[in-house]
Amino acid sequence: MSVHTPPPAETPSEGLGSAYPVHKPYIHANTVMPELTWSAVLLGAILGIVFGASSLYLVLRVGMTVSASIPVAVLSITVFRAFSKILGTRPATILENNIVQTAGSAGESIAFGVGVTMPALMILGYDMELVRVMLVAALGGLLGILMMIPLRRAFIVKQHGSLTYPEGTACAKVLIVGEQGGSSAKTVFVGFGLAFVYQFLMQSLRLWEEYPAKVITKFKGAVVSLESSPVLMGVGYIIGFRISCVMVAGGMLAALVLTPAIAFFGETAATPIFPGLKLISKMNPKDIRDSYILYIGAGAVATGGIISLFQALPLIVSSIGSGVRDIRQSNRGGATEQSDRTDRDLPLWMVGLGSIALVAAIAATDLMPTDLSGRLMGAAMVVVFGFLFVTVSSRLTGEIGSSSNPISGMTVATLLLTCLIFVLMGWKAPSYRLAALSIAGIVCIAASNGGTTSQDLKTGFLVGATPRSQQISILVGALTSAVVIGFTLLLLNDASTVVTGRAEYLPTAQVDVATLTETATHQGKSYHVWRVVAPIKGAQPGKYLVDDQGQAHFLIDPAINGRVDTRDDGSKVVKYDAPKATLMALIIDGIMTGKLPWNLVLIGVFIAIVMHLAGVPALAFAVGVYLPLSTSVPIFIGGLVRAAVDWIKKTPAEESDSSPAVLLSSGYIAGGAIAGILIATLAIIPQASKLFDLSTRLPAHWNSSPWPSIVAFSFMTLVLFLVGIGALLRSVESPAVAEGIKGREEDL
Template identity: 65%
Template structure:
């Protein structure tokens, strides 16, 4: 989709050579010559890369579930690798790691972020559609998608990376090569990364574990006749502050503008026109007159936001069609003329054998066709596997070439996923495959293609980095396979864990259908709740008064309990009054809307089309329709800290009058990266406190200092006692980031010429 922020493409001066070494681009000589033999694919490098990949992959998943976007991990990992190996060398008197070992670390570590994006964007849609998010399905999709993207990128390395060197820039890969070279020469300190990490981690512990201040203060606007349910809110999250700084002022402003439309225009407007109505208006389940701000948002505004996101994605995809077409044609042409040297004997030209690619792809197709991943008959499984292979090759080719031309920040991964989903659903409808199992099949196909195309783009950037510094492609390909598999397992487990601890079982009548369950909706399973045994019903096809989801019903088929998921759920309070912050990224809801709209036709199209109109208006006005649409979908509380981060960057750039490259190389950018990692990992660890286990809940109560802090807040003005402490605490973190930016300028990290990639744009 269209970029959240225009990417400046850093260039790297070519090293002149009189020869054309082993089929490389004419006149190019890598940093490490082809004939040089130095340590590269070593156990320490692979281990550190895998560990950092797990850390950044898990934090990327948490960040994606919060705001629907991720931040590229390659450059922070490269900086950390250089610093960690340097520190270990000094501590133990061992040799320093080579530049090629540091490259292996960032290669293995970078896979986690791209897999986190694909898994987080697709798998939660299962629960929105009314199905279980099974462990085996999540793991299979994660691993198969990651491996498919890598395998299909291997034969494209030579035509894209080598033969078109100088034409396809690969901005992030080129920037990462600069980092590694600077580290070889003594630059690229990771001090700011660690500082941001520690600051964000401690902040989250004090806020979410000790409860010293409110994590999302809000203020209801009152006293205006007819202006109801308008709330100004902001989340005190240092990770979101870091996101705002990295994506920049323009995008941050557009996103918060969408949030303002959602919270201060759409929600009050729906509340105003719904006054006096005594009947519920679908998809709402209670009258609008009885709804609070959150109810209006979840029942109506979220569908408007999903329609806006879908339309913005389609607009972006249409705009990219010329590039996509040329990418496919050029990729097939170049692939057909790989020529001699593709498997040449020179170290810098050694790929994994093409036979490995073919056998690997066939093995993946066989695994898909023989597994429960596609829950249909044998013909359907084989057809689904072939569609995955076809769409996977198409969009990995497109992703790789587009990444080279416009960078990962403008790579339309969500647009490609939408296209895959649309084509798959339309094919199924034509064939008459419209049963519930085919909805899962369509989503599984799109999920694997999404992860494959995302990881294919990341692999391209890694191989470009390796090409510039003189790495061995085969070693990099092995490293990213190891990194992809290990990261996929951890990311899948993290997704299931976060969903589990934030799930809510509620017996409140407002969330339960008034009609009886159907026999066809029973799963045959039973479950005990509050000492009573109930039958499990799963509603996959929405019907009047019954929303998709997992329910417990009694013997008379009366709905008794709703098991609301932690991701994409609609209940934010347990029956005992405990508040729970659910994850609601826009992409899963978007993909569920597409599947429901095409395969069942049961969708609140009026709300979706309202969102489509908003996206079209923004596009015609010259505003980033995608960033605005995401702002409409996300709560205002989420976009406000992103906006503050963007404004801090504006002040820093104004103070130092830096170019785009100088701004991206400032210490504040590294600190922002640390804020994201520290805040996200703290959020994952603190989620443990939500587990319904006796000793964990006792520990949670023991850490809670609300009773001790409460008396101290009574001196504050009424109505502001939950707001002022949060504003002060978050303000201190914001001022720290501002001080680093103002004082750093073209500081130490600038020696590394760090061009930190922005967030993925298709959020």
């Protein structure tokens, strides 16, 4: 591929006025080259589905995702280059590669919004319906893009130089390097392959223990464990040492302070202590966590989210004011003149009609299972909160980046305001709980996708893309990702749902079956369905199958936020803690029903407040309290490797964030997550799981020893460290590439 020569500086567009900074795009506005091609959109949609599925897996496990734009851009460059060599087709242009990363980036942002909100359906006691999940994902994703389009000139063009859009700028650098002959895709592919094989050997063949643990015998209730997952180690490397330390500290508080304290003080209790169903003296650490720690953690996460919202409030308020002023000035400056290719948006009439159609769909469908007034109120709140937080998100990502964008805080604010409005209107029926969650889900996804769209348009602005082409491609990417993410969420839940008849999981209380209207069939018998949405005396929250006398026979325990990780036949399943979804469910229940074990929740509330007063990031610490310690430990190890690499190489932060080890970590996350999804799919067929399981053929001492797991995990850690310091997979770029990066720094 020939090296593109950057054009001379161009003056601001005539219709935009002198207020716009001078900008030299990498591809001149007068240059015509292939851009919105079917191959670019198709590859972008496929990569968006892959990274969307892996991001959904990640947000269900630990409540966070990582940006997909740079890995998608790197993979696009390599895939098109390989096709060109093998098939003899023309090389892809930089603008086609930009279309791929634009379409592909939608998957990650939609996955975050879906994973943060929709699993709360299960926690609130409802079934997760595919149509509801897909509608929320699609409507929120499309609405976020359409609402951001009118903001492009105000934020991307007019404030070029003041709003930096860090991820968008970094992605533009990657595309320019790829255009000039460089690529680091090998690092992503190696990470993907290693993590995929590792996960398959561990979870499917069961060659080593996934959760090696050490019980501290003289410290009752204390267990130290590790989830030997390269996915979580990759997350830790990307988020860095500071946040990973805070998360593991929260996990240590829960596992090594709160759990032993409950075990010690509850040892002599003669009766079960609410909301537990059995004596604390008979509980193991997992029982204590399920019965007590989860409520403490949920209270801490809720408070941490609210604290994050208040911390961001001044910036949000100023962003709203600045955004409105920028839009007015942009429109007065001649925003309708679009003579240059690089200044052509989708027509505003099309954006307006599309937005109206989406809002009408929200009001007309069963997303709002209420009367007409409730539907109209819900649609109005989506418009108001949606445009408000899309504007805020689009601007904040320009100032502080997508990684620091408080989408969770915006979602919490939406949910709090929605629930309070419903309560003030006297709307407390169960249908309004569903409506509140749907509103929050759409707004969350819209805000998340609005921020992602802003980063993509910034990348396009820097490389000289056509905004309209990018907007079309991300609309396509959002729609395809929304459909597949809905299926993926239900697949993960169905694959690890456990139906158990073990007495330890069944309530001792009985229910009046006359109050139950739902029935279900299991093993050829018909049962009444009893949904316990909050702990009551003698029953934990859950979905139970009861007979005509009101006696429970089975618990249907979902994969998401479930507590039973072993089927009655002894086979293991993967459970997903979904910490952010638990926060959403807690807010809805707390405001609209008040049926919560408030003493435990308030302990969590004040833990988060104490951490905030001590200067510790409260939300990260709270997530650590809620998640098992085994989940936080590999994240901490990844952060520790990042600290060691940065200390050895003395790498500046901006370079460290796009280093080979970060790309390897992205590969770890994608490869391990995709393998986890495929293995979860196999778990639906017990015979397939048993066919691959080799643990029964291994020596007993091998299966019971933690050392095989520790050695395997240490190998993945060593590879990450060696790539980080440049001892492995060192990419040798051509002088033209190095000069290209250096020479374009001012433009970016």
